[in-house]
Amino acid sequence: MTKPIALTIAGSDSGGGAGIQADLKTFQERDVFGTTVITALTAQNTEGVHGVFPESLQAIDAQLEAVLTDLRPDAVKTGMMFSAEIIERVAFYLKKYHVERIVIDPVMIAKGGAPLLQQEAADALKTELLPLAHTITPNLPEAEVISGLSSIQSEDAMKEAASLLHDLGAAHVVVKGGHRETEDARDLFSDGREITVLPSPRIATKHTHGTGCTFAACIAAELAKGETALAAVQTAKAFITSAITHALPLGGGIGPTDHSAYRYNS
Ligand SMILES: Nc1ncnc2c1ncn2[C@@H]1O[C@H](COP(=O)(O)OP(=O)(O)O)[C@@H](O)[C@H]1O
Ligand SMILES: Cc1ncc(COP(=O)(O)OP(=O)(O)O)c(N)n1
Numbered sequence: 073m074t075k076p077i078a079l080t081i082a083g084s085d086s087g088g089g090a091g092i093q094a095d096l097k098t099f100q101e102r103d104v105f106g107t108t109v110i111t112a113l114t115a116q117n118t119e120g121v122h123g124v125f126p127e128s129l130q131a132i133d134a135q136l137e138a139v140l141t142d143l144r145p146d147a148v149k150t151g152m153m154f155s156a157e158i159i160e161r162v163a164f165y166l167k168k169y170h171v172e173r174i175v176i177d178p179v180m181i182a183k184g185g186a187p188l189l190q191q192e193a194a195d196a197l198k199t200e201l202l203p204l205a206h207t208i209t210p211n212l213p214e215a216e217v218i219s220g221l222s223s224i225q226s227e228d229a230m231k232e233a234a235s236l237l238h239d240l241g242a243a244h245v246v247v248k249g250g251h252r253e254t255e256d257a258r259d260l261f262s263d264g265r266e267i268t269v270l271p272s273p274r275i276a277t278k279h280t281h282g283t284g285c286t287f288a289a290c291i292a293a294e295l296a297k298g299e300t301a302l303a304a305v306q307t308a309k310a311f312i313t314s315a316i317t318h319a320l321p322l323g324g325g326i327g328p329t330d331h332s333a334y335r336y337n338s
Contacts, residue, residue: 086116087116090284102311210233
């Protein structure tokens, strides 16, 4: 017996709801073998980010070289990158080892407002990482920064953002609608030719810590198994909707979603 391998290149969330921890839980649930490259440690809980400690470039190089030369990933997910230097190292290794099926969650700011990407690194994300993307999954504020559109609120603006991100080099784009104030929480998927709506009801809960990480990790897991881009994002949408529906009111702030909910409820 063997298993597809999915690699996450992201930050560690000591609170367990986002980052590397959310990604590994998602990989396990989706039955792929997870490997990791940790870009930064965060001291974080449901109430917020208490500290950010980026890894040295030496440690990041060593982790990338170790996993990419032995446990070749069938898909990769990137999350918190923190700095332009880290983005450049990650892009260098992904190209050096001709890695395919890269899902980029362009993490910029945690829900509580803490920056997880230095402001000056947004350009590197756009020029170095985005062109490698099989799929990029920005939320609305991230889509605004990357596309240069000043305000993305309507579905038409989401479509325009998807088209601009596609022009910048991402093969597939999911513009997530989680941050809208609409009755539903639909996302838009674009393959550069067609737009597909990923529908879901908007669940009335404050416990949405790590939703973006979990969604992108699930896309990577499905791509690792050989699913098409559309099938992967549709499964990820069902997975995250179930995880939010059964979100866990743990801690005193924004609690995590339940990664095992999809298994028990579908
Ligand atoms: N309250 C909610 N109800 C249903 N789906 C949601 C809700 N909040 C976010 N989502 C979904 O969770 C996924 C992650 O989106 P989002 O929370 O916007 O990402 P991020 O964590 O990057 O800000 C998307 O599919 C989005 O539509
Ligand atoms: C270490 C780490 N990485 C990413 C995030 C952001 O995760 P996200 O899924 O966007 O969830 P919120 O922070 O917005 O709830 C994070 N917090 N920590």
